[in-house]
Amino acid sequence: xxxxxxxxxxxxxxxxxxxxxxxxxxxxxxxxxxxxxxxxxxxxxxxxxxxxxxxxxxxxxxxxxxxxxxxxxxxxxxxxxxxxxxxxxxxxxxxxxxxxxxxxxxxxxxxxxxxxxxxxxxxxxxxxxxxxxxxxxxxxxxxxxxxxxxxxxxxxxxxxxxxx
Amino acid sequence: xxxxxxxxxxxxxxxxxxxxxxxxxxxxxxxxxxxxxxxxxxxxxxxxxxxxxxxxxxxxxxxxxxxxxxxxxxxxxxxxxxxxxxxxxxxxxxxxxxxxxxxxxxxxxxxxxxxxxxxxxxxxxxxxxxxxxxxxxxxxxxxxxxxxxxxxxxxxxxxxxxxxxxxxxxxxxxxxxxxxxxxxxxxxxxxxxxxxxxxx
Numbered sequence: 001x002x003x004x005x006x007x008x009x010x011x012x013x014x015x016x017x018x019x020x021x022x023x024x025x026x027x028x029x030x031x032x033x034x035x036x037x038x039x040x041x042x043x044x045x046x047x048x049x050x051x052x053x054x055x056x057x058x059x060x061x062x063x064x065x066x067x068x069x070x071x072x073x074x075x076x077x078x079x080x081x082x083x084x085x086x087x088x089x090x091x092x093x094x095x096x097x098x099x100x101x102x103x104x105x106x107x108x109x110x111x112x113x114x115x116x117x118x119x120x121x122x123x124x125x126x127x128x129x130x131x132x133x134x135x136x137x138x139x140x141x142x143x144x145x146x147x148x149x150x151x152x153x154x155x156x157x158x159x160x161x162x163x164x
Numbered sequence: 165x166x167x168x169x170x171x172x173x174x175x176x177x178x179x180x181x182x183x184x185x186x187x188x189x190x191x192x193x194x195x196x197x198x199x200x201x202x203x204x205x206x207x208x209x210x211x212x213x214x215x216x217x218x219x220x221x222x223x224x225x226x227x228x229x230x231x232x233x234x235x236x237x238x239x240x241x242x243x244x245x246x247x248x249x250x251x252x253x254x255x256x257x258x259x260x261x262x263x264x265x266x267x268x269x270x271x272x273x274x275x276x277x278x279x280x281x282x283x284x285x286x287x288x289x290x291x292x293x294x295x296x297x298x299x300x301x302x303x304x305x306x307x308x309x310x311x312x313x314x315x316x317x318x319x320x321x322x323x324x325x326x327x328x329x330x331x332x333x334x335x336x337x338x339x340x341x342x343x344x345x346x347x348x349x350x351x352x353x354x355x356x357x358x359x360x361x362x363x364x
Contacts, residue, residue: 001196001197001198003197003198003215003218003219003222004218004219004222006193006196006197006198006215006219006222007197007218007219007220007221007222007223007226008222008223008226009189009192009193009196010190010193010194010197010219010222010223010226011222011223011224011225011226011227011230012226012230013186013189013190013193014190014223014226014227015226015227015230015231016186016189017186018166018167018227018230018231018240018245019166019167019168019230019234019240020166020167020168020169020182020186021167021168021169021170021179021182021183021186022166022167022169022170022244022245022246023245023246024227024246025186025190025274026274027272027273027274027277028273028294028298031273031291031294031295031298032298034295035295035298035299035302036302038295038299039299039302050302050305051305051306051309052301052302052305053302065176065180067179067180067183068183069183070180070181070183070184070187071183071184071186071187071190072187072277073184073187074183074184074185074186074187074188074189074190074191075187075188075190075191075194075274075277075278075281076187076191076277076278076280076281077184077187077188077191077281078187078188078189078190078191078192078193078194078195078278078281079191079192079194079195079200079277079278079279079280079281079282080191080281080282081188081191081192082191082192082195082196082282083195083200083281083282083283086195086196088195088200088282089282089283090282090283091283091285092283092284092285093284093285093286094201094202094203094284094286095203095286096203104286105285105286105289107268107269107270108202108269108270108271108286108287108289108290108293109269109289109290109292109293109296110268110269110293111264111265111266111267111268111269111270111271111290111293112265112269112271112276112289112290112291112292112293112294112296112297113265113293113294113296113297113300114261114262114264114265114268114269114293114297115261115262115265115266115269115271115272115273115290115293115294115297116265116273116293116294116295116296116297116298116300116301117261117265117297117298117300117301118257118258118259118260118261118262118263118264118265118297119258119262119273119294119297119298120258120297120298120301120302121254121257121258121261121301121308121312122254122255122257122258122259122261122262123248123249123251123254123255123258124248125262125272125273125274126262126266126272126273126274126275127190127272127273127274128248129248129255129258129259130220131220131223131224132227132248133247133248134224134228135224135227135228135231136231136245136246136247136248136321137228137247137321137322137323137330137333137334138247138248138250138319138320138321138322139250139317139320139321139322139324139325140248140249140250140251140255140319140320141248141322142322143250143252143255143256143259144248144255144258144259144262145259146259147255147256147258147259147260147262147263148259148262148263148266148272149208149263149266150263151259151260151262151263151264151266151267152208152209152263152264152266152267153209154263155263155264155267155268156209156210156267159267159268160210162206162268162270163202163203163206163207163209163210163270164210164212164357164360
């Protein structure tokens, strides 16, 4: 799809989210719910008294009964439907010809871990902090966006063999 | 009057159904944009594919303008719209760590969910990594708590900081984005990698 048209559609979905719920879109928040639930199941006492996990366990219902969790389940379905329509469904590991699949998988785990860690530090990821934050003109949104993309540019040279 | 759900006290079940439907739209738009491919996303940082720039800024501008007009026509109560809270240190530190994660991992959390949905194994690995990273933050939270909470400025807007109106700020962002789109189109020709683009 033309990227500008895809951007307009994404912008309208984001606007609809604000119109209906008063908040934008998100992704890392749902992953946090998964982690908090996991820790709660394995180590109930520890989770309840932790400064970090505790604040998501104060309510009576499970942290999985959360708006963002259902929204991210929708992302899975929406992505699958789009991929099916475009004929892009296939199990594969995508990487540059210069590196092995194994290296790509290790880099994906490492990159994911850094992004996950950073998303908690920065109170949201590209969706919740940068994109949704910019839509409301929040200073935090612009700062997070510049920090994410600026840093990725700064480090791009060192990781070029992974991509080109 | 919007936002609908907080004002009309919609039931939790309906609220979650709406979340799921909005998520479908979100995932569909990301996948249609081509964000289920890490090499397409990474192209942004090498110039051969600047789709990320185009989609990201077009979407942000559409939503900004939408909120500006809804507010102007008094169709939305902006006082209950969530404006991200700004903690200077954590926003910058978190953003820098996410930036490194982006260039190493090739996805951000939202795009990894979308890529995993069409079967990308590297996206599934990335998702696992993201859960590990969040867990590590949770486990080491006492170490970061002070800096995480430092220099709190509240839900402050860039237009307030600059002392200009929201409308003027949006105009300036549209002008900046137009310039960046032009640079992006130029970069895609200058750093063209037909061998990669053909595969995506």
